[in-house]
Amino acid sequence: MRRTLTLLMVAVLMVTAVSLTTGCERKVTVLTGEIVLCTAGEIIEDNTEEVEVPASQVSEYGVTTRVITCDEHGDLAAAYAAAQKAIAEGDLVTARERLRTVLDRDPTYGNAADQLAEIDAGRRPAVDSGSADAGTGGTGDTGGSGDTGGGTVPSDDPGDTPQGPVVSLVKWVPDTIEGYVAQGILADLASLSRQYIPLADSADQLMIEVQQHVNAEAAVAAQTAIAGQYPDSTTSRTIGGKTVMAGVKGGFAAGVFIDGPITVTVELHATSGSGSALIDAVFDVVTKITR
Amino acid sequence: MTSVPDVTREGKGRARPGPSSSAPARSRPQPQSIPAGGWTGAALGFLVVLVATAASSVLGTQAHQHSSPAAMAVLAAAGAFVGVLMSVGLPRVAASTPAEWLLPAIAGVGGFAVAPWLVMAHRYTDAPPGTEVLFFSVVSWGGMLAVALAVTSRQWLSRAGGALLALAAAAAVLGNWERPSSFSPLVRYAREELYMLLAGALWVALVLALAWAARRGSLRVSAVAAALGGLAGAGLLAGVALSRQAIAVADLTGPGAIGYGIAVCFSVAGTMMALRAQRPEAVAAAYVLVPIGVSLIAIVEWAVGPLGPQPMVLEPMIAGGVIGVLAAGIAWGTGRHRLTLPSAGPADGGSAAAGSVMASASAPARGSRATVALRALATVVALGSVAVAVVALTRPTMTGAVNGLRTDGTQLRAVFDLYGYEVAGPWLALALGLVALGMAIERSAIRDLWLRALAGLAAAGAWWTAAATPLRTLTSFIPSDVQVDYGSEFSRIDFSGDPTVWAIAAVAGAAGAIALTLAGGLMAGSRSDGT
Known part of the structure; x- marks a missing residue:
């Protein structure tokens, strides 16, 4: 009986000690504020900040996203719309001039490159009927209404193609990577990811995640943070002029690089054992998607 | 039984005052033959x-x-x-x-x-x-x-x-x-x-x-x-x-x-x-x-081929x-438990099981001052280990980082500390400290002492690898619409952090106390062997 009481007393003392020292409400650091995105995919403003709040209030904080068309891309949209109008009227000279204006500032804008190539080849290109939307852009607010404001609603349908701001990130998750079978793209307002099934036995999953940041400095910080999540067997390699920071965590091997304000993370999961044997495979994937 | 029954005068009157040493055995129900x-x-x-x-x-x-x-x-x-x-x-x-x-x-x-x-x-x-x-x-x-x-x-x-x-x-x-x-x-x-x-x-x-x-x-x-x-x-x-x-x-x-x-x-x-x-x-x-045992199913899975990640x-x-x-x-693994029979009198009565008899019979002699000093030192170190482990339970030990999409489209990014009681390491450290303290103050046979000391030291050696295991992924304060999607493309939680100095000190103290107890036991054992 005495031992039982002793055990109970020790347990009560321990619970009391733990309660006294940790009983005060836990603090949680949350990111809160608003990110303003351009319909062209760039982050225009990042008005977020980290605040420390009581745990019970965490649900009241979060990051909302608003999508607008910035002045620069508004001008591009106007020039592109004028080019479409000229094509429709058969004025290919004006159309060519407007398309050149667009391509000088954004070589990937809409169908401008294809249309200019057709005009140069002496043909009349088809009018891009979606140009009105591209030109006017629009605004949206993710806070509370559930309206993603022009962003792409996440979907796991392999046939889905992202639309909106994240379209510019799609080039990092190509449909074809030799040795892998692509699955559907999953897109958010400022990021997207794609899973691939490896054909080799050594790995059972490849995941590529692309994130848009407010500027290159933020991307560099994110690269360091992401790389830090793979603390073992760390190494780095320069591929296509980009520094790829790689590491391993358990069965995962990952490499992360930046392209301006964008971070691209390539992560492979080993079929069994440590992911350290997959580091070279990660670099190989990076080589293929940066060609 | 912890003492030899006095059978020399059974049925011939009492040779000395007090209850007969065989009385408890006689008053106990006779076992059925299983x-x-x-x-x-x-x-x-x-x-x-x-x-x-x-x-x-x-x-x-x-x-x-x-x-x-x-x-x-x-x-x-x-x-x-x-x-x-x-x-x-x-x-x-x-x-x-x-x-x-x-x-x-x-x-x-x-x-x-x-x-x-x-x-x-x-x-x-x-x-x-x-x-x-x-x-x-x-x-x-x-x-x-x-x-x-x-x-x-x-x-x-x-x-x-x-x-x-x-x-x-x-x-x-x-x-x-x-x-x-x-x-x-x-x-x-x-x-x-x-x-x-x-x-x-x-x-x-x-x-x-x-x-x-x-x-x-x-x-x-x-x-x-x-x-x-x-x-x-x-x-x-x-x-x-x-x-x-x-x-x-x-x-x-x-x-x-x-x-x-x-x-x-x-x-x-x-x-x-x-x-x-x-x-x-x-x-x-x-x-x-x-x-x-259930984890060993993984071996079967590997034997028949991987069934996914x-x-x-x-x-x-x-x-x-x-x-x-x-x-x-x-x-x-050593010695033997004794259960107190409701009708068998005090817990330390004469019904101790065979293992305890052996433990008592071959327990190291209390021995020299050096032996006593080693035991005392082991007790102090183990007590310190337990105290430090309790502190480790209360200290921030790991960090959880949540990044998820809420149903209203808001992005939730939160970082919080996991206290020691929410992580495996400090609990393992406390347990090792208690084991060390118990070994320091309890008497046991040399063979048992060896086995338990080696097991304790080996456990202390394996501690680091298992220590950073979070025991609380779900919380009451992260919105449930985020937590329900953990591990998916919509939400993730990552843990980071190594064991705290407090926990490391507790494990080191426990290992040291076990080593001191073993040393003391060996010295006493060698003396009682007449070497």
Whole structure:
């Protein structure tokens, strides 16, 4: 009986000690504020900040996203719309001039490159009927209404193609990577990811995640943070002029690089054992998607 | 018995004042002739309980979704009845006292019928998570039994520490079955899990009642009474369920449900084998080690080929498993538990089991000043280790980073600390400290001391690998619409951080104290050998 009481007393003392020292409400650091995105995919403003709040209030904080068309891309949209109008009227000279204006500032804008190539080849290109939307852009607010404001609603349908701001990130998750079978793209307002099934036995999953940041400095910080999540067997390699920071965590091997304000993370999961044997495979994937 | 009975004057009058040294033995009920089986029976019982309990846990998880709690209780009670008959058979003599059948029958109602009903009645389709159910309906039961047995042991502190070490190791194993883990005890399903602990208390009461019966030599009568009590209790539960149309014949005939009943049958049969061998600690050890047994399914999966991404975080899980096995060795691998018989007088009366006799007989002599000083130093270091481990439980130990998309489209990014009590490492450190303290203040045979010291030091060596296992992934403060998507493209949680200096110091102190105790024991042993 005495031992039982002793055990109970020790347990009560321990619970009391733990309660006294940790009983005060836990603090949680949350990111809160608003990110303003351009319909062209760039982050225009990042008005977020980290605040420390009581745990019970965490649900009241979060990051909302608003999508607008910035002045620069508004001008591009106007020039592109004028080019479409000229094509429709058969004025290919004006159309060519407007398309050149667009391509000088954004070589990937809409169908401008294809249309200019057709005009140069002496043909009349088809009018891009979606140009009105591209030109006017629009605004949206993710806070509370559930309206993603022009962003792409996440979907796991392999046939889905992202639309909106994240379209510019799609080039990092190509449909074809030799040795892998692509699955559907999953897109958010400022990021997207794609899973691939490896054909080799050594790995059972490849995941590529692309994130848009407010500027290159933020991307560099994110690269360091992401790389830090793979603390073992760390190494780095320069591929296509980009520094790829790689590491391993358990069965995962990952490499992360930046392209301006964008971070691209390539992560492979080993079929069994440590992911350290997959580091070279990660670099190989990076080589293929940066060609 | 701890002293040699004075038989020289039995029946010839008293040679000295006071009670006869053989009186307690004469007043005790004479054992029925059930072969105990000794170590072999205990080992076999341990293995049967381990495998069958793992199977009943897995099959119960599958079966409860297609059955009803009352039906599962009926199958459990029926399985227990068959298991009792398989293992001990029908009694050949009638019970000599009501205590031999009434108390076990009442305990049987609780342990064989109400306990499984309580567990099944508080499980939903996919909640609480399987890891938590396994912890609260199997591992914790073993832990409670271990502590109850430790209380009556000479080496109660080190055994209790070993039991805590085994519990923490099991939690570390379960916490590494997947990452992010669903293992977050007493957070989202605290009420259900407390009911499972209550069920465990009923089961422990039953095992203790039967263990006492085994010591009194009335296991056969008491076990059958308990099994009949279980059947009666299950019948009552089924009747109530029938009146509410909450049970159907189909609930009893599903393959999963029948498999569950069979698994319970073998689990109870194994328990009886261990009790016949008077090693109830084998049952506790088996229950605590079930997660390790279930983890071995991964080996089968590897043997037949990978069935998709392997979710287990292997290194810390294996380390947790190793510590669990070592903890079982520390808590139950040496010496022997003694159970206090209600009619046998004080706990330290003359009924000490053989292991304790051996422990006392071959325990190191108290020896020289150096030996005493080493023991004292080990005690001080171990006390410090325990104190530091308690501090480690209260300190921020790991960091959790949540990044998820809420249903309203808002992005939630939150970073918070996990305190030591939410991480495996500090619990393992505390348990090691208690083991070290127990070893320092308790006396044990040199051989036992060696084995427990080596196991303790090995556990301390494996500690680092398992230490950074978070035991709380789900919280009350992160919005549930984010938590429900953990591990998907919409939400993730990452943990980082290494063990704190406090925890490291606690483990180092425990290892040092164990080494000092061993050194002291060896010095005393060499002196008592006359070397």
